[in-house]
Amino acid sequence: MNTLIKAEKVCFSFKDEEENIKQVLKDFDLEIEKGSFVSILGHNGSGKSTLARLFNCLHIPDSGTITVEGLDTSVEENVFDIRNKIGLIFQNPDNQIVASIVEEDVAFGPENLGVPPKEIRERVDEALKTVGMYDYRRHETHKLSGGQKQRVAIAGIIAMQPDCIIFDEPTAMLDPKGRADVMKTIRKLRKESGKTIVLITHYMDEAVQADRVVVMDSGKIIADDVPQKVFSKVELLKSVGLDVPQPTELCYRLQKDGINLPDVLTVDECVKELMKKIAED
Amino acid sequence: MILQTENLNYVYSEKTPFEKTAVKNVNIGIGENDFIGLIGHTGSGKSTLVQHLNGLLKPTSGKIYFEGKNIFDKDYDLNALRFKVGLVFQYPEYQLFDETVEKDIAFGPRNMGLSEEEISQRVEEAAHIVGLKPELLSKSPFDLSGGEKRRAAIAGVIAMRPRVLILDEPTAGLDPVGRNRILEMLKNYRQEHNTTVILVSHSMEDVAQVADKALVMNKGEVFMYDTVEKVFSHGEELEKIGLNVPYVTKIFAKLRANGVYVPTDVFTLDKAEKVLLKLLKREGKE
Amino acid sequence: MKDLTFGQYLPYDSFIHKSDPRTKLLLTLGLIVTAFVSFNFYSLGLVIVFTIMAMIVSKVPISFYLRSLKSIWFFVLLTAVLNVIYIKGDNLLFSFWIIKVYAEGIEKAIFIAIRIALLIFISSMLTYTTAPTALTDAIERLLSPLMKIGIDTHMFAMMMTIAIRFIPTLIEETNKIMSAQKARGANMDSGSLLSRVKAIIPILIPLLISSVRRAKELADAMECRCYHGGKGRTRMNSLKASWRDAVCTLSAGLLLAGVILLNVFL
Numbered sequence: 001m002n003t004l005i006k007a008e009k010v011c012f013s014f015k016d017e018e019e020n021i022k023q024v025l026k027d028f029d030l031e032i033e034k035g036s037f038v039s040i041l042g043h044n045g046s047g048k049s050t051l052a053r054l055f056n057c058l059h060i061p062d063s064g065t066i067t068v069e070g071l072d073t074s075v076e077e078n079v080f081d082i083r084n085k086i087g088l089i090f091q092n093p094d095n096q097i098v099a100s101i102v103e104e105d106v107a108f109g110p111e112n113l114g115v116p117p118k119e120i121r122e123r124v125d126e127a128l129k130t131v132g133m134y135d136y137r138r139h140e141t142h143k144l145s146g147g148q149k150q151r152v153a154i155a156g157i158i159a160m161q162p163d164c165i166i167f168d169e170p171t172a173m174l175d176p177k178g179r180a181d182v183m184k185t186i187r188k189l190r191k192e193s194g195k196t197i198v199l200i201t202h203y204m205d206e207a208v209q210a211d212r213v214v215v216m217d218s219g220k221i222i223a224d225d226v227p228q229k230v231f232s233k234v235e236l237l238k239s240v241g242l243d244v245p246q247p248t249e250l251c252y253r254l255q256k257d258g259i260n261l262p263d264v265l266t267v268d269e270c271v272k273e274l275m276k277k278i279a280e281d
Numbered sequence: 282m283i284l285q286t287e288n289l290n291y292v293y294s295e296k297t298p299f300e301k302t303a304v305k306n307v308n309i310g311i312g313e314n315d316f317i318g319l320i321g322h323t324g325s326g327k328s329t330l331v332q333h334l335n336g337l338l339k340p341t342s343g344k345i346y347f348e349g350k351n352i353f354d355k356d357y358d359l360n361a362l363r364f365k366v367g368l369v370f371q372y373p374e375y376q377l378f379d380e381t382v383e384k385d386i387a388f389g390p391r392n393m394g395l396s397e398e399e400i401s402q403r404v405e406e407a408a409h410i411v412g413l414k415p416e417l418l419s420k421s422p423f424d425l426s427g428g429e430k431r432r433a434a435i436a437g438v439i440a441m442r443p444r445v446l447i448l449d450e451p452t453a454g455l456d457p458v459g460r461n462r463i464l465e466m467l468k469n470y471r472q473e474h475n476t477t478v479i480l481v482s483h484s485m486e487d488v489a490q491v492a493d494k495a496l497v498m499n500k501g502e503v504f505m506y507d508t509v510e511k512v513f514s515h516g517e518e519l520e521k522i523g524l525n526v527p528y529v530t531k532i533f534a535k536l537r538a539n540g541v542y543v544p545t546d547v548f549t550l551d552k553a554e555k556v557l558l559k560l561l562k563r564e565g566k567e
Numbered sequence: 568m569k570d571l572t573f574g575q576y577l578p579y580d581s582f583i584h585k586s587d588p589r590t591k592l593l594l595t596l597g598l599i600v601t602a603f604v605s606f607n608f609y610s611l612g613l614v615i616v617f618t619i620m621a622m623i624v625s626k627v628p629i630s631f632y633l634r635s636l637k638s639i640w641f642f643v644l645l646t647a648v649l650n651v652i653y654i655k656g657d658n659l660l661f662s663f664w665i666i667k668v669y670a671e672g673i674e675k676a677i678f679i680a681i682r683i684a685l686l687i688f689i690s691s692m693l694t695y696t697t698a699p700t701a702l703t704d705a706i707e708r709l710l711s712p713l714m715k716i717g718i719d720t721h722m723f724a725m726m727m728t729i730a731i732r733f734i735p736t737l738i739e740e741t742n743k744i745m746s747a748q749k750a751r752g753a754n755m756d757s758g759s760l761l762s763r764v765k766a767i768i769p770i771l772i773p774l775l776i777s778s779v780r781r782a783k784e785l786a787d788a789m790e791c792r793c794y795h796g797g798k799g800r801t802r803m804n805s806l807k808a809s810w811r812d813a814v815c816t817l818s819a820g821l822l823l824a825g826v827i828l829l830n831v832f833l
Contacts, residue, residue, distance in 0.1 A: 016424075043456040044427055056791050080793060088791045091454075095781045096788035100700050100732045107803035109792040120803040138578075142735040145323060156792065172454045175323040175483045176525045202456040205528075241458035246528035246550060253554045259561050267528055271535040277561060278541055337746050360752060368750040375740075376747040378772035388769065392752030423776065437751060 004196050005032040009064035024050045025219040037190050039199040039210035043241045047219040048200045052168040056088045087157030091169040093149035103137040109160035127155040131185050147178020164196035204245045208265050232263040284311040289343035303329040305501040316471050318488030319481045321498035322523050327481050331447045335366035364393050367443030371450045373434035377422040382433050385422050389441040407440035410470050428459040445477040464491050486527050489548040514545035529553045576698050581626035583696045588705035590812040594819045595693045602685040610829035617822045627695045635691040643683045650676035699731040721797030744773050
């Protein structure tokens with residue numbers, strides 16, 4: 001097993017406006033394998049976004065360690081290398097775009113890395129094509145829709161060629177079209193580049209798409225498994241204020257009503273099982 | 282009809298290269314005590330439309346009537362209209378500004394020129410409606426959690442006791458708990474206070490959960506306007522204009538496509554469970 | 568905000584749009600100076616003809632240039648009138664009450680009005696045809712010799728880039744907050760000065776808070792994208808002068824020569 005990110009006994013807390021100390025993470029352990037697609041699920045305030053910031057050296061643990069390919073995030077000299085390896089996409093598409101023109105924003109990261117101009121141009125074009133925004137390369141960023149802005153932000157990270165991209169609730173502020181486009185981009189990235197992807201979200205239908213789902217509540221991991229297994233724990237998820245995908249919940253309710261059905265995740269699976277059941281009768 | 286529009290048109294940046302028609306020939310009537318879900322994707326004109334209903338935007342052409350009166354008549358008091366047609370903007374927590382939650386909620390009522398006694402009574406009532414604990418009222422609005430901020434901002438509009446309450450994407454960015462809380466709150470509010478509510482949303486699930494009628498906008502025009510049951514039975518057409526119908530609706534559409542006889546108006550889990558249970562249990566007995 | 572065309576970039580595709588922003592910036596300054604050193608009607612006429620030709624070449628509709636004048640016509644008129652009243656000369660045209668109007672005054676007023684109009688047209692041409700980022704870039708590069716004497720021109724340029732990026736966002740946000748407060752009955756259009764100042768608070772505070780939040784988030788995002796100042800930084804686009812810039816410079820040079828000749832010999 002090849003570990004990319006490793007959190008060991010991490011504690012993290014911060015002070016709120018009234019100087020109360022809020023413990024966000026306590027003795028937190030997590031390993032993320034290279035090349036995996038992990039989603040981290042939790043409601044607002046479960047500590048999931050803090051995790052993203054810890055991985056990217058925006059926060060330093062109070063105790064315990066976080067390493068990225070063996071590099072300790074608390075060591076100042078490692079910061080540049082770690083950020084070079086892990087790209088971070090934030091929730092608000094507006095506040096992560098630096099330049100007024102699409103391609104200039106995508107070039108921002110590679111420019112900071114000191115990549116030669118000719119190569120920057122190649123990387124920018126390629127990244128924009130990957131996210132499907134190449135035709136917009138000379139457009140003004142503030143005139144784009146939320147989903148387009150978010151894809152430009154993703155291109156900006158792709159152009160830095162990191163090993164891993166962390167998405168911190170990338171679709172929370174988007175409309176359904178924007179959400180679908182961003183998720184499509186993430187899936188495409190996953191398929192074509194084999195990069196490690198960490199998707200932090202509270203949307204079940206997005207979390208389902210990962211290979212592994214980690215569910216967090218009050219700074220602790222309460223479930224960590226493949227999506228089918230995690231989402232079969234309907235009661236547990238509901239108890240921490242999370243939903244399950246509607247097809248899963250529908251079958252779960254019917255199971256409780258005494259109908260013998262397996263756990264499902266998607267619409268198609270649900271329809272298939274229901275059809276089987278109907279045919280049986 | 283409490284609100285009515287007549288051939289409403291709105292054009293942005295008229296006569297520049299950026300000209301764009303945002304609302305096109307909209308004729309709708311909104312009845313007293315209606316709960317309307319206004320659905321459409323970004324750019325469909327839904328946010329522009331609702332800003333006309335309280336007179337914030339003046340239509341390029343067409344008329345708007347509130348209680349039968351044209352709100353753009355010369356002697357019509359638009360400021361007074363805004364207290365009767367309360368509009369909660371998207372991400373309303375970003376408009377909080379006062380020292381305490383109480384003062385912030387009181388901003389609208391104070392602008393109405395009410396007595397201090399009346400104001401504090403309304404603030405209390407509004408806070409209760411949105412489910413803000415009384416001890417939060419003396420706090421700074423900036424110290425509240427995300428969901429609490431959102432509810433405080435909504436309370437600021439409810440405290441004006443509007444006859445029509447319009448909310449633009451009130452659940453955007455909230456997690457399932459926060460979302461449910463706001464939707465249930467709206468449902469109760471409408472029932473208990475006998476008001477009209479218009480919920481602008483791109484989430485069909487939200488609309489399915491609380492609204493009676495659905496108004497679907499597409500490219501600035503009214504695409505459909507009917508009861509939720511009737512609108513949601515046109516799942517395919519809605520998907521064609523880029524809207525996501527609830528998964529339950531999709532499941533039922535596929536069952537129908539497979540030759541199973543199920544009704545077309547199923548869009549909530551409760552209903553789906555009931556229908557399927559009946560279907561499976563009955564067939565099980567035979 | 569609807570009439571805010573002055574200073575806006577209009578993405579048409581023209582010869583001037585494609586020229587190097589550094590050339591455009593320098594020639595704009597040059598052209599303005601030329602307009603102000605044209606001392607007689609012949610040389611000024613030449614500058615007018617040149618400017619109109621450039622306006623046509625820019626492909627930006629003339630109506631946009633005229634619109635840019637709209638916000639300033641009163642100032643132009645005022646300057647002209649003041650000139651008419653105050654300039655004294657030998658040829659008294661007419662007088663009434665204490666005002667004496669001389670031919671020299673009229674002439675001067677016409678000159679000033681034309682020069683200010685030219686100034687507006689020429690500078691609008693620069694902003695209409697040059698994206699703000701290209702302008703910042705041009706300024707950064709033109710100022711880069713200052714780096715040698717220890718002035719951080721990169722920081723200055725980065726600040727401008729971010730300002731240009733966020734101005735439209737903040738305008739949008741201001742409008743939104745204003746609408747939201749208006750929906751709660753805020754009255755910003757009437758009342759005493761004090762009540763109007765008070766009415767600004769519900770807009771200013773949310774705007775400030777959101778700007779601080781934006782700034783924080785942007786700083787985080789920039790850090791995550793490995794931003795660490797100008798050191799070791801490369802740029803994707805290096806500005807390269809082309810034949811277009813030679814043509815621009817040459818025609819501007821010819822204009823200047825023409826103006827000097829006309830100034831001296833006519």
